[in-house]
Amino acid sequence: xxxxxxxxxxxLVLDGVLTADQAAATVAGILAAQRADGAIPWFRGHxxxxxxxxxxxxxxxxxxxxxxxxxxxxxxxxxxxDDGSWYAAYADxxxxxxxxxxxxxxxxxxxxxxxxxxxxHHHLSTGxxxxxxxxxxxxxxxxxxxxxxxxxxxEIGWKREASGEAVADALLTGSSSIHQALRxxxxxxxYRGDPQPDWELAAGALGHAIRxxxxxxxxxxxxxxxxxxxxxxxxxxxxxxxxxxxxxxxxFVVPDLGVRCVLPNPWVTGGESCELALALWxxxxxxxxxxxxRSIGHLRADNGMYxxxxxxxxxxxxxxxxxxxxxxxxxxxxxxxxxxxxxxxxFGGLTLPSGLEPDCCx
Numbered sequence: 318x319x320x321x322x323x324x325x326x327x328x329l330v331l332d333g334v335l336t337a338d339q340a341a342a343t344v345a346g347i348l349a350a351q352r353a354d355g356a357i358p359w360f361r362g363h364x365x366x367x368x369x370x371x372x373x374x375x376x377x378x379x380x381x382x383x384x385x386x387x388x389x390x391x392x393x394x395x396x397x398x399d400d401g402s403w404y405a406a407y408a409d410x411x412x413x414x415x416x417x418x419x420x421x422x423x424x425x426x427x428x429x430x431x432x433x434x435x436x437x438h439h440h441l442s443t444g445x446x447x448x449x450x451x452x453x454x455x456x457x458x459x460x461x462x463x464x465x466x467x468x469x470x471x472e473i474g475w476k477r478e479a480s481g482e483a484v485a486d487a488l489l490t491g492s493s494s495i496h497q498a499l500r501x502x503x504x505x506x507x508y509r510g511d512p513q514p515d516w517e518l519a520a521g522a523l524g525h526a527i528r529x530x531x532x533x534x535x536x537x538x539x540x541x542x543x544x545x546x547x548x549x550x551x552x553x554x555x556x557x558x559x560x561x562x563x564x565x566x567x568x569f570v571v572p573d574l575g576v577r578c579v580l581p582n583p584w585v586t587g588g589e590s591c592e593l594a595l596a597l598w599x600x601x602x603x604x605x606x607x608x609x610x611r612s613i614g615h616l617r618a619d620n621g622m623y624x625x626x627x628x629x630x631x632x633x634x635x636x637x638x639x640x641x642x643x644x645x646x647x648x649x650x651x652x653x654x655x656x657x658x659x660x661x662x663x664f665g666g667l668t669l670p671s672g673l674e675p676d677c678c679x
Contacts, residue, residue: 361409367403371431376645405425426491427488430463434663438659464519472492488535490542490546545592571629590610598665622640
């Protein structure tokens with residue numbers, strides 16, 4: 318737990334979004350949800366998944382809670398499957414018993430890959446080489462699991478079923494997240510002096526597919542994540558990134574309320590809003606990012622956590638839950654805007670290896 322009276326770092330204080338006390342309360346809320354074994358469920362009594370667990374751990378690192386974040390990564394190491402994966406969901410145990418039993422035994426590739434983002438972020442936050450060396454086998458195994466589902470066109474099949482059957486269909490959001498993860502994995506390999514040329518080729522082919530071949534992905538264009546994730550995951554940059562954001566801004570952004578999760582539903586969500594803010598920041602649109610973060614102040618609960626979403630036609634919070642990953646995404650977006658170097662590096666992408674794009678343009 319956070320020590321009594323501990324204040325939030327300056328980069329978590331943002332005018333109109335978080336005061337120092339508010340930031341500290343949000344961090345304390347995530348810490349309160351973390352189990353003694355290091356696991357961070359969505360909220361106590363609900364399940365956890367490896368992606369959102371990692372995002373919450375990254376938020377703790379951004380807040381200076383490095384020991385708590387490390388315990389979260391240790392939980393992942395203990396629960397990694399022999400094939401390098403994690404299950405899609407684990408039930409929270411009210412009795413606090415640490416268990417490997419899954420709630421959903423499928424294994425989603427973007428969930429598995431995201432460990433690399435969190436591990437590199439933790440190392441950038443702490444400079445802890447011993448941690449990086451200890452986590453390397455888990456990162457290596459996770460990346461290898463993911464790349465076994467890469468398709469000839471570069472896209473990544475989105476999961477392996479509980480039966481072991483590989484699903485070749487690819488999701489643009491998931492593959493974009495994996496693109497960021499592969500770049501972070503390459504950064505870890507480069508730092509350790511352990512080059513992985515196959516990963517470079519895989520990252521390049523994946524980025525090319527995201528940029529040039531939308532037909533290789535399932536059509537999920539109703540979802541805002543498919544709109545901004547190619548930017549957030551670093552596959553689209555510069556003018557292409559800005560053009561993509563502009564193209565559907567009016568469809569997804571609800572002024573003063575946040576970002577729709579899915580069209581045409583009158584539902585804005587905190588997680589999507591914060592992720593869009595990160596994507597905007599990465600394209601140099603800090604003012605618009607700040608505008609988005611200010612717009613979701615209505616989702617903040619009295620205890621410092623954030624409601625998942627809001628149905629604006631009914632003027633009601635829905636679902637009635639305060640998730641660690643919504644709070645985590647808010648803290649990470651604020652940290653990026655506030656100049657936190659580690660968060661800026663993994664989401665800005667300017668210094669991450671880019672991979673090797675295929676010579677051909679097919």
